Amino acid sequence: MKKSVILFFVFITILILLPFLVSGYWLRVLTQTFMFAAIATGSNIIIGFTGYPAFGNIAFFGIGAYVTGVLMTKYNLSFILTLPFCALSGFLIATLLGIPLLRLKGHYFAIATIGVMEAIKEIVDNMTEITGGGMGLTLPIMEGDPAYIYKFFYYAILSIMLLTVVIAFLIFRSKFGYALRAIRIDEDAASVMGINTSLFKTISWAISGALVGIAGGAYAYWLTYIDSSTVFQTSYSVKMFAMILLGGGTTVLGPMIGAFILELVSELVWSKFIEIHGMILGLLIILIVIFIPKGLFETFKGGFSFKRIIINLRENKL
């Protein structure tokens, strides 16, 4: 654990210094990577720690984006002040949804969260007066020269990612985190041990919703234009899940590392094959699930070996 913490700090120091070394293009790519890392790490609190596959967790991302959008355009609030509201709305909505939905297990829960996401999207589309409906919402443009704006968003979203990772780490190490893992491994046993499982599950989803909501808020201001189909994107959900799977959901840093690998690789590949990038994403997901379903961390703990891949294959085969 110590070694990975030191590596993490070295990594962060490099990230803080990077904007003075690389071009605007790479700043943009990295900012996007931080955003996905924040979403994946935040969602992993419910998905990886607690073991509830919240497939539609991107709903909170969209909610956050619209909260920032509406508060900035209708109430002239400054960007930073909108972020606590993003977190709050993510927290509250996740709590409200969690009470009925977290009774569901496995894919019933996963599908219900997709349903909820789609329903929220529909509602946003229909509240034309507030959200602009199908026309979308244009946020105030940030003033200053482009180089400054690039750096601003780079550091803003980097901070959000760090905040998310730190909160995930604190949860992971706390008693609460142990309780969540107990729920993942055997919910009935956890309940017998005196853990209030429904309360803990709901809180874990609410925290996850709040963190993902903040990422959404920052994204909205970064893009300056949002509509429901850009912020409630199922392909974001899938990417997020692929990142968690790639890095491993049982760890704190896994989703973040997964996000870095997937985003940077895909940036390199997709800039060359723009036409078929969707097909490549699909293939990538298929390959990850088949060959390293436990994530890179778990699978290759003692170094890379084909043997581990074959063991994985044997275990899951019919």
Next chain:
Amino acid sequence: MIILQILLNGILLGGFYALIGVGFSLVWGVTNIINLAHGAIALLGAYITLFLFQHYGFDPFLSLPFSFIPLFIFGYILQRFLLNLVVKAQIFMLLILTFGIEIFLVNFMTTFFSADFRSVTPDYAGESLIVGNIVIPYIRLGVFAICVLITLLLSLFLNKTWTGKAIKATSLDIDAAMMVGINPAKIFAITFAIASGLAGVAGSLFSLTQAFSPSVAGALTLRAFIVSILGGLGRVEGALLGGIILGIVETLSSYIIGESYKNAITLAIMVLVLVIKPTGILGKKYFAEVKH
């Protein structure tokens, strides 16, 4: 009178929903896989029909075998050589995997057929049967009849043939099925093949009644999901009932509340049914659910 017309429209639409839902429900019931690529597979059928119609002037109804057979084979290969590899992994792995397949197929279709909306319009597209005040387009009637017929044939197949019985046996107890000489890997593949073939047929029929593009794949999967949830997993009669309920709810809510809320209402019903009775209206602990 208008309410009668709406109900009829709902029932006719429901027949189609039953056909798209029945394969999905069967796969879920037998293999415990929620196939999120179901809608995309159906659209492949729609594009086959479109292709045959545009290039060879094929009557859309006659093209049904041409969408069934290739997608049957496609489904068989997909299950046998891909899904069977991870069938024992955690449940949501399969969810991600089928979603990966969905993304692949949707982007494949977008690349080759573009994202434009297409439709198949034979000469008789505008003609209707008129009874009193009620208008029934011939195409919708034909689609409904075929959907109901195929659903009933599937029921016969499952209850009367050896393979059908083997499918049911596998779904009830996989170990016992193996003991009497059934190869579950093959049965899973055949089940998925049938579901994909039927999805293809449903897609072909869909192309007749509505304009389509690769982007509607998700909506079709969602409908299939709701039908299975409403009707209960793996139950053919359930799918028919679930489809018709969904069709009526959709047309009624479009009429009363408005078209733009149609999806939200459908989704609300789905979440409600999930929360209240995850096994569906006609369902009981069924098929793959039992062994957990």
